[in-house]
Amino acid sequence: MSTPRWAEPALATVLDRVAVTRAEVGDRFPLFADPDSGRWTTTRRGSWTGGFWAGLLWLRARHTGDEDDRNAATECTARLADWVAADTATRGLILWYGTALADDPGAAALRDRAAHACLDAFDAELGLIPWGSAFGGPRLVARADAVPGMVPLLAPVDRKAAEAHLRTHLELCAGPPPGWSRGRAWLLLATADALHHLDVPDLHDTAAELTDCRLVPPADDGRPEGPLDTSAAAITAVALLKLGRRERAVAILEELVRVHLSGNGALLDGCYDLGEGIATRHELVWGDFFLAFGLAVLTGLAGSYDV
Template sequence: MSASQAHSETGVPRWARTALESVLEQTAVTSTQVGDRFPLFADPGTGRWTTTGRGSWAGGFWAGLLWLRARYTGDPGDREAALRCTDRLAPWADADTATRGLILWYGTALADTPETAALRDRAAHACRAAYDGELGLVPWGSAFGGPRLLARVDGVPGMVPLLATVDERAAESHLRRHLELCLAKDTVRWSWRYERPGNWTPCDDPPPGWSRGPAWLLLAVADAVHRLGTSDLKDAVRHLAPTPAVPPADEAHPEGPLDTSTAAITAVALLKLGHTDRAVALLDDLVHTHLSANGRLLDGCYDLASGTATRHELIWGNFFLAYALAALTGLVGPHEA
């Protein structure tokens, strides 16, 4: 019997528990290395992390990983480290960016303190205030430069459950407008610029073949089905879920780098939707092909177009792999984050 076939008495693959332990142990190693900074991506050979002081759009995933570790170990010190990290995300609550969903949903959803609940509520109300009824969404924003009135697919995950805590109608509108734009029949684009009433222009960045595009949308759909009761959106699953394998970072370059973070995001979405067998198949591939012996998820692609970290360990890849394994093994519920 292979490792991928071995199951415990509970029906959970034994490798899932081992892999979760490995990833969360490596989280402690990363924490020692980065200190008070936020990890973004790590060199596949040396394991050295490129970090940022404020966390950028990915800071919430580091906080989320620390909360997962605290849940796993039960150590007050780990809990305190997670809380300190989340506190450092507070300035993003007032930043003009739709990535507040990624930062402040995933950075707080697994926490259980009054402070983190207050931060989440503050961020949710700020996002609601930024909701534009004419556009039917929270705009991409100006925090990272460029045009403010954009609809970008990576401004949807996290934003749906975050907005839903204060305004379910706005959350649903935000998702449906992005689905309408990104999955247009004549052209698939993951970013659209608002020109004038009723007129959206497709953008080429991210490129049409970007594999994280459908993964991000699938995750948002999974959250909406659970939190908003939008069961009609289940039809979108067949358009968004890939085959049970790690996809290339860009479908236009099938021989190019893979992106394991796409598969990890997809696995979480599939678990949320109840497609456990498909999720386990993806996790099996990630764990047995791309996870190092010391718990590093390799072969992630930060940005193929610019050549940035194309075969690296990515902090959000680690988070979604850990979260999927934690949900599969019962450490957390699939809809906690």
């Protein structure tokens, strides 16, 4: 299948931006960047997004083949180790996406430790790994962002737990409330992963129901004139590539590149938290990751299930 002519230059631009970001943030983790200045807000430990920064570094290392890039990715992944013992279901986001593209044994060992730690947190009575207390608030909560990454992380150690975790969240229509742009996207991504890693053909219909008909959705369906969320679109595109719906995925990625990708490789118009008014039109590190990974699949740098 031919590669769209815009995909390779777009990927190169996004991964060039990774090098610039790395120089700016040093040993901290980028979270979101101002759309005008390009300056990053960072965290010390990575929060729930640290795995996406590590994943971007691994994509750049794969793209350049440079030893310095590989070392930077290795060091970043190693700094995620403290999250193994954290009480949070976002360990799927952190420790799957932070290790899946890595090609060193340390990352593989970290991923295995994380999988077993998450399995230990599985509540058989509830049929899920609870949201957890690591970020404050009630522990026994089911959220859509507790599912992506967790399915492929758990699948090698306990397929039944991985399936139960996903199905319970699908049945509960996991929070935040319906209308949140990334809620649908996260669940679609997790469902696509389940169809690959688990024997669950009945979820094909679920995947179809979760697919958004828009190229780039608003951050909140209840505010259609409000900010968009390009990160949700990028997540959806990757999920569609996994599902074999390449034509639709390409249409989304082309829209992101044509309309929302800046000249310096930043995916703009991502919405971090509309309710709190935080970073509502910004570059988001996970938006960059999913755009880069989608482009990597289109260009042959990665396979759709490499993460």
